[in-house]
Amino acid sequence: MHRGTGDRNTLPVPEARINAPRRVSALTTEATDRWSPKWYGRAVNRAALTLALLFTSVATAQESVAVRGTAVSLERAGEAPVRTLGPFEFVAGLKLQSDDPRFGGISGMVLVDSGSALLAVSDNGRLFHLPLVRDATGKLTGVGPATTYAIAAAGGAALDRGEGDSEELQLLPDGRLLVSFEHHHRLATIGQLDSLKAATERPFATPKGIELAPKNGGLEALFARADGSVLAIREKPLSHDGKHAAWLIREAPEKSETLYYWAKDGFQPTALAPLAGGDLLGLERRYTILDGIAARLVRFPASAIAAGAQVQTTELGRFTTAMICDNFEAMATEPARAGRGATTVFIASDDNFNPAQHTYLLQFTLPGP
Numbered sequence: 001m002h003r004g005t006g007d008r009n010t011l012p013v014p015e016a017r018i019n020a021p022r023r024v025s026a027l028t029t030e031a032t033d034r035w036s037p038k039w040y041g042r043a044v045n046r047a048a049l050t051l052a053l054l055f056t057s058v059a060t061a062q063e064s065v066a067v068r069g070t071a072v073s074l075e076r077a078g079e080a081p082v083r084t085l086g087p088f089e090f091v092a093g094l095k096l097q098s099d100d101p102r103f104g105g106i107s108g109m110v111l112v113d114s115g116s117a118l119l120a121v122s123d124n125g126r127l128f129h130l131p132l133v134r135d136a137t138g139k140l141t142g143v144g145p146a147t148t149y150a151i152a153a154a155g156g157a158a159l160d161r162g163e164g165d166s167e168e169l170q171l172l173p174d175g176r177l178l179v180s181f182e183h184h185h186r187l188a189t190i191g192q193l194d195s196l197k198a199a200t201e202r203p204f205a206t207p208k209g210i211e212l213a214p215k216n217g218g219l220e221a222l223f224a225r226a227d228g229s230v231l232a233i234r235e236k237p238l239s240h241d242g243k244h245a246a247w248l249i250r251e252a253p254e255k256s257e258t259l260y261y262w263a264k265d266g267f268q269p270t271a272l273a274p275l276a277g278g279d280l281l282g283l284e285r286r287y288t289i290l291d292g293i294a295a296r297l298v299r300f301p302a303s304a305i306a307a308g309a310q311v312q313t314t315e316l317g318r319f320t321t322a323m324i325c326d327n328f329e330a331m332a333t334e335p336a337r338a339g340r341g342a343t344t345v346f347i348a349s350d351d352n353f354n355p356a357q358h359t360y361l362l363q364f365t366l367p368g369p
Contacts, residue, residue, distance in 0.1 A: 062197075065103050065146040067130065069094035072324060072360065079322040086317025088297065088345065088364040092140040093324075096348075096359040102126060102148060106359055107350045108168035108179070108222075108271065109330040112193065115344075118361075119193070120330060121179055123350065125151045125164025127190065127199045138337075138344060140363045149199040151179070151190055156200060167329075168271065170224040178204060178230065180219035185210045187219065187232070187249070207232060207247035207256035220329070223272040223280060231305055233261045233269045244269060248305060257307035267296060271331035275366070276343055278302045282313055283331040283347060295319045295328040297345075326358050327351070342367045 072093040075082040083090050098104075105123030112119045115138075118130045131144030151166060153159050168180040176189045177196070187204040191197070210218060210232075217236025224230050233246040244261040263269055267284035275281050282298040298313035305311070319325040326349035334344040342365035351357040 062129075062147045062149055065098055065100045065128070065148050067096055067098045067103060067143055067146045069096050069143040069361070074323050074362070076322060076324055082323055084317075085319065085323070085364060086297070086315075088317050088366050089342075091138075091344075091363040091365055093360060093362045094140065094143065096143065096361055098146075101353075103128070103146065104351050104353045104359055106348045107166065107329045108170075109332050109346070109348060110169055110171050111332045111334055111346070112171075115334050118332065118346065118348075119169065119177070120348070121151075121166040121169045123165055123167075123352065125159050125166055127151060127166075127169075127177075140346075140361070143361075149196070151199045151201060153201055154203075156198070159201070167218070167220050168222045170222045170230065172224050172230075173226055173228055178222065178224060180222055180232065182218040182220075183215045185213055185218040187222075187230070205249050205251045205254040205256065207249055207258075209245065209258070210234065210247075213245075221269040221272045221282070223274070225302075225305075231272065233272070235268050235270065237263070237268065242266070246311070248307060259305065259307060259309040259311060261311045262313065263298075267294070270329040271347075273331050273333040273345070274302075275299065275333065276335055281316075281331070281333060281345065281366075283328060285328055287327075293325055293327060295325055324360065326360055328360075 072095050074090040074093060102124065106120045107123055109118045109120035116132055118132060120128045120130060122128065127149045129147040132140060133142035133144060135141055151159060151164060162183050163181065165182045166179050167182050170178045171193060172178050175192045175194055177191055177193055178187060179190055180187050186206045188201040189204050190199040190201055213234050214236050218234060219232045220235035221233040222230060228251065230249045231246065232249055234244050237244050242262050242264045244263060246259045246261045247256045248259060249256045261269060263284050266288065267286045269282055270285050271283040273281050279299050279301050282300065284296050284298060286294045296318035297316045299316050300311055300313045328347050329350040330348040332346045336342055345364045345366060347362050349358060349360045351359045
């Protein structure tokens with residue numbers, strides 16, 4: 001989750017300096033206004049009230065939430081058409097909206113049901129199953145009604161306030177769903193994908209040292225590996241030069257090994273997903289008062305993940321001021337299929353339950369391996 005400025009989410013001085021802008025770039029009026037302290041002064045109050053209501057009880061059964069998707073282009077209104085983001089080809093985009101106050105804050109997701117649905121976690125401690133409407137070519141054309149579960153503490157009780165800021169979701173090789181949480185930094189499983197009736201938290205190995213992270217800067221990016229280990233990257237950097245603590249976590253026997261992930265130019269990691277050939281795709285986001293919101297996609301080899309490693313990435317594509325851009329935090333990939341020789345990439349934005357922001361779901365393809 002990244003809320004910009006205002007209220008209890010204001011960064012302490014050391015973190016604020018780490019995230020200080022390095023340069024002034026061209027800004028859109030829309031982006032500046034949407035992420036301004038004035039907006040946040042109002043929006044945080046509304047969001048706090050909404051979240052307080054959402055956390056007062058927990059549902060033990062699934063509930064339906066009506067969600068509508070409105071088609072959007074990659075370019076902002078008034079700009080020339082944009083069809084690419086570096087090597088990525090834009091396929092489709094939707095702005096997701098719902099009259100149900102529980103929907104929003106999408107911060108992590110995985111593709112399920114053979115690519116016909118997304119399973120996502122949100123900042124309000126909820127899990128959403130969102131059917132995707134796709135045509136014969138795989139292009140996203142709409143969404144169906146979502147099913148939601150409130151994530152419960154062990155025993156089925158509602159999570160305490162401040163315990164339910166779920167940030168990332170991964171599917172473990174044994175079918176369990178793994179979630180990371182901020183504020184009270186931890187990892188937990190919430191049930192089996194193929195028999196999910198209620199999302200109940202169960203402790204998972206959590207790396208030592210993550211408790212030192214800022215409340216709003218914990219385990220934002222996860223990747224579940226085929227051998228059952230998990231790569232977890234801390235959102236906030238350790239230093240001004242973009243050095244992020246990361247851990248390779250094993251559950252049994254419980255063990256975590258430290259490595260480091262480098263995100264330059266003030267960007268911070270928010271999601272990871274696999275690519276064909278063994279590489280990993282990273283989604284990174286940056287916010288400064290002067291520059292507004294920015295996002296980019298990077299790539300690095302899975303072979304770089306090892307104890308003590310210094311993981312360096314290669315930037316593939318960056319959202320420009322001519323493109324729509326919001327608080328992109330969630331990402332999922334779909335491998336190439338017969339008749340479609342490209343990897344499909346979905347990314348989604350976290351609107352922070354802020355009416356000035358949007359929940360975008362964008363679809364791209366990446367040609368080649």
